[in-house]
Amino acid sequence: MLDAAADLLLGGRCAGCERPGRVLCRDCAAALPDSARPAWPTPVPAGLVEPWAAAAYDGLVRSLVLGLKERRLLGLRRPLADLLATAASAAVGSAVPAGSVALVPVPSRTATVRERGHDPTYAVTAGAAARLRAAGVDAVAVRMLRTRPGVVDQAGLDAVARSANLTGSMACTDASLRRLARRRPRVSVVVCDDVLTTGSTAREAQRALEAVGLHVAAVAAVAATRRRFPAPRQGPSPGRAEAPYR
Structure with a gap:
């Protein structure tokens, strides 16, 4: 307001x-959309858990993502959190057993956060967790991942270059793991991001979390690039879920 x-x-x-x-x-x-669908990258990074997105990364949603990240329009945190909550809710319903859920944002580079003056991915993830709690889900947003020095901006990199840039680039901090264990000893994790492109970032985040024994159930994103989020097929059978897109 x-x-x-x-x-x-x-x-x-x-x-x-x-x-x-x-x-x-x-x-x-x-x-803005009010539902989410599986949004598998092509090709799918080996071992990637099911990714969900609320929208295609174009048009209005693309403008909102860039408005928050690049123009610091902080009022856009709320609608973007709503979209991420929609994707996370679908992911939780599809893949998470009963219990607590930790929404873990992919980490932004320290230099990028400093340059922007805020961390939009965490802010949107925290908002999404609040919306899940309001809907009765025991959800919490937790910063658990850090990036190693030397990771470059992903913009302009193809799938192979993104994978090479990110391999081994993330680690789960001991302090965050202890805090999560105290607050929710049994928890499933949903990796959260604003935009899903090749899936390399989400897969690396998944690897780092699984390396410390956490159960990563799914990936949730505000949006996925169009070729990874095709238009729905026409005329689905009533009451029948559509198959994941690949």
Whole structure:
């Protein structure tokens, strides 16, 4: 509410349609998806758990992701958290046994967080966890992963280069593991990110968490790139779940 009021008073515009006023107008907010689907990368990184996404990474959703990350439009944290919560809820219902759920964001490089002045992936993940709790799921957002020095920006890298850049790049911190064990001794993990592209980042996060004995049940993302998130098939049978996309 405060972010929206500030944007209105300062002459802001909708990140989706450029309409003067709120950072996200009511029409654009109403156009956001309210369901999620499996979004398998092609090719699938070996061993990747099932990934879920709420939207394709284009159009309105792409504008929202970039608006928060690159333009620091903090009012977009709420709608993006809603989308991630939708994906995480689908992942939880599909793959997580009864019990606690830890939403673990993929780590951002320290230099990137410092340059942006905030950590959008964690903020959106924390918001998603709050929405799951409101829906009755025992969920918590936990920063558990750190990156080693030398990891470069993934933008512009193909699948092979991304995999090489990320292999062995993440580790689970001992302190975060102890905190999680105290708060929720039996927990399933959902790896969270804003955009799923090749799956290399999610797979490396999964590897690092599994290396310390955690059960990684699924991946949840706000969006997946279009070729990994094709349009739904026409006319699915009522009440019948569609098969995962590959």
